Amino acid sequence: MRSTPDKATDFEKTSKPAPGPEHRRSFVIKAIALACGAIATLSPFAAGVWTYLDPLRRQSKASTFIRVVSLGSIPDDGIPRLFPIVSDRLDAWTGFPSEPIGAVYLSRENGSPQVKALSAICPHAGCFVGISAPSDCFRCPCHNSSFTLSGAMIQPSPSPREMDTLDCQIDESGQVLVKWENFYTGIATKVPRA
Known part of the structure; x- marks a missing residue:
C-alpha cells in the first residue's frame, strides 16, 4: 500500500x-x-x-340619422305619435342587429312637410313619457313632470328643462330620418352623451 x-x-x-x-x-x-x-x-x-x-x-361613433318611418305615416294633425328607433347596437363586444334603441314622438302640422321630433325620454330622470289623453299633454310617470304637446314644460315640474328635440330630415324617397341622441338627464342644459 x-x-x-x-x-x-x-x-x-x-x-x-x-x-x-x-x-x-x-x-x-x-x-x-x-x-x-x-x-x-x-x-x-x-x-x-x-x-x-x-x-x-375605441371612440364612440358620432350620431347618425336613422330611418324611422315614411312621411305619409305621420298624420298632419299636429298630434305627436310615438315611433321606435330601431338600429344595430354594439355593447362592447356583442352586437345586436335591428334592436329598438329608443323612441321618438313625431308630429307635423296641417299639410306641412316639416316634421318635429321629440325624444320620448324625460329630461328629469330618464323615464319614458307618455301622452295623457284627458289633459292633452306629455306626462312622466316617474315624478309627474308635465310637458305640452310641443315639448314645453308645464309648471310646477321637477324637470330641469323642456323635452329634448332631435334633428330630423326627409330624404328623397319620403322617409323621415331622425338623428338619435341620448342626453344627460337632471341638468338644465341639453348635453349629448358620448
Whole structure:
C-alpha cells in the first residue's frame, strides 16, 4: 500500500471538465426552451388584455340619422305619435342587429312637410313619457313632470328643462330620418352623451 496519494487520480476526481461544446449546446437548448415557454405563456395573456381593453379605446361613433318611418305615416294633425328607433347596437363586444334603441314622438302640422321630433325620454330622470289623453299633454310617470304637446314644460315640474328635440330630415324617397341622441338627464342644459 502506498501512503502517498496518486496525484493524477485525485486531480481527476476534484477537477471539473472544461466547458466544451456539449455544455454550450445544453445552455442554448435550455435558453430556447425558456424563451418558447415564455412566449407560449404570455401570448394568451397579452391577447386577453388586448381584447379586454380594445373596446375601451375605441371612440364612440358620432350620431347618425336613422330611418324611422315614411312621411305619409305621420298624420298632419299636429298630434305627436310615438315611433321606435330601431338600429344595430354594439355593447362592447356583442352586437345586436335591428334592436329598438329608443323612441321618438313625431308630429307635423296641417299639410306641412316639416316634421318635429321629440325624444320620448324625460329630461328629469330618464323615464319614458307618455301622452295623457284627458289633459292633452306629455306626462312622466316617474315624478309627474308635465310637458305640452310641443315639448314645453308645464309648471310646477321637477324637470330641469323642456323635452329634448332631435334633428330630423326627409330624404328623397319620403322617409323621415331622425338623428338619435341620448342626453344627460337632471341638468338644465341639453348635453349629448358620448
